[in-house]
Amino acid sequence: MAEIYITIGRQFGSGGRETGKKVAQALGIPYYDKELLAIAAKESGLSHQFLQDYDEKPTNSFLYSLVMGQNALLGGSQSMTVDQMAVKAQRDAVLSVAEKGSCVIVGRCADYILRDKPGLIRVFISADYENRIQRICHRDGVTEKEAEENMRKMDKARASYYSFHTDRKWNDASNYDLCINSSRKGIDTAVEQILQFIKA
Amino acid sequence: MAEIYITIGRQFGSGGRETGKKVAQALGIPYYDKELLAIAAKESGLSHQFLQDYDEKPTNSFLYSLVMGQNALLGGSQSMTVDQMAVKAQRDAVLSVAEKGSCVIVGRCADYILRDKPGLIRVFISADYENRIQRICHRDGVTEKEAEENMRKMDKARASYYSFHTDRKWNDASNYDLCINSSRKGIDTAVEQILQFIKA
Numbered sequence: 001m002a003e004i005y006i007t008i009g010r011q012f013g014s015g016g017r018e019t020g021k022k023v024a025q026a027l028g029i030p031y032y033d034k035e036l037l038a039i040a041a042k043e044s045g046l047s048h049q050f051l052q053d054y055d056e057k058p059t060n061s062f063l064y065s066l067v068m069g070q071n072a073l074l075g076g077s078q079s080m081t082v083d084q085m086a087v088k089a090q091r092d093a094v095l096s097v098a099e100k101g102s103c104v105i106v107g108r109c110a111d112y113i114l115r116d117k118p119g120l121i122r123v124f125i126s127a128d129y130e131n132r133i134q135r136i137c138h139r140d141g142v143t144e145k146e147a148e149e150n151m152r153k154m155d156k157a158r159a160s161y162y163s164f165h166t167d168r169k170w171n172d173a174s175n176y177d178l179c180i181n182s183s184r185k186g187i188d189t190a191v192e193q194i195l196q197f198i199k200a
Numbered sequence: 201m202a203e204i205y206i207t208i209g210r211q212f213g214s215g216g217r218e219t220g221k222k223v224a225q226a227l228g229i230p231y232y233d234k235e236l237l238a239i240a241a242k243e244s245g246l247s248h249q250f251l252q253d254y255d256e257k258p259t260n261s262f263l264y265s266l267v268m269g270q271n272a273l274l275g276g277s278q279s280m281t282v283d284q285m286a287v288k289a290q291r292d293a294v295l296s297v298a299e300k301g302s303c304v305i306v307g308r309c310a311d312y313i314l315r316d317k318p319g320l321i322r323v324f325i326s327a328d329y330e331n332r333i334q335r336i337c338h339r340d341g342v343t344e345k346e347a348e349e350n351m352r353k354m355d356k357a358r359a360s361y362y363s364f365h366t367d368r369k370w371n372d373a374s375n376y377d378l379c380i381n382s383s384r385k386g387i388d389t390a391v392e393q394i395l396q397f398i399k400a
Binding site: 011121124126171172173174176177178179180181184185186189192193196197200 | 211321324326371372373374376377378379380381384385386389392393396397400
């Protein structure tokens with residue numbers, strides 16, 4: 001079978017991570033989410049903690065990068081700022097795991113980084129407000145108020161990070177091959193839909 | 201079976217109309233796209249031509265409506281502008297066809313108008329740039345340059361019309377239950393995915 005690369009963009013608390021894991025299990029291929037940080041740390045020599053601090057977050061030097069016309073996802077490495085080094089390390093990790101073969105990658109602009117791969121399937125998972133709040137409370141052990149605040153912050157950070165590095169809009173349906181609201185029919189149906197789409 | 205209402209938002213030239221028709225055929229339920237104009241004309245007493253001129257297009261009196269805090273989709277009818285009359289006639293037509301039972305409705309903010317219906321499935325169809333241009337050229341008998349211009353104009357008009365009347369973003373994945381890029385696996389796969397989603 002030809003290699004496939006399933007990238008999963010996701011709203012915070014939408015179940016994107018669980019969906020990705022189940023798709024990877026069903027296909028018997030590796031799954032990368034936070035795991036990419038360890039690979040990026042190992043391959044770049046940067047610390048895991050450092051990479052985690054910059055993981056999918058927009059930073060102050062975005063403005064500097066804009067002025068300088070630099071985009072770390074495009075691979076240049078002259079006079080990089082620290083956050084560009086973090087972004088480049090993650091990008092290199094995405095390319096490195098894709099080099100090994102088929103996989104599922106959650107977030108980290110992987111859909112953009114792997115945009116020239118013929119076997120790319122770009123998925124986006126959303127969910128209804130109430131479901132997301134409940135998932136975040138249950139998963140992270142926070143109050144509803146905290147969940148709401150975290151959800152707002154994380155979505156904003158992901159959207160900024162994505163649009164800055166890709167020049168595309170994070171939640172724009174036309175950037176993806178398949179977008180599924182996981183609230184409507186549940187995670188297992190979302191997984192089934194993705195598998196059907198791949199097989200088609 | 202409980203009633204289902206499948207609404208289809210679509211990029212111009214994405215094959216949303218064809219997808220909707222095939223889903224309706226497969227389920228044996230009515231399909232409404234331009235057909236809504238005839239119903240709106242009949243029920244409102246406004247002319248078909250008049251309704252067509254305002255069909256999914258933003259108009260000059262949007263600013264007036266903003267100032268006056270009027271939203272024709274919410275049903276008020278005092279001192280309406282002509283374009284608000286057109287929007288209200290279409291809204292009433294959407295409610296009227298939904299009243300008759302399960303159906304597929306393309307565009308016209310039907311996902312918003314029917315937002316409180318339990319059987320609502322909100323679909324958005326996109327497609328790759330090249331495929332859209334080819335489809336528009338073939339379907340409308342225009343040059344590539346004209347197709348590109350029409351595509352840009354129509355998407356912009358639909359996005360403005362939608363966001364004005366719904367306070368939501370037209371192409372935002374999180375507004376829909378299922379978004380499918382029809383270029384990737386073709387229209388028939390999109391239809392199949394929608395049918396699977398409904399059955400799940």
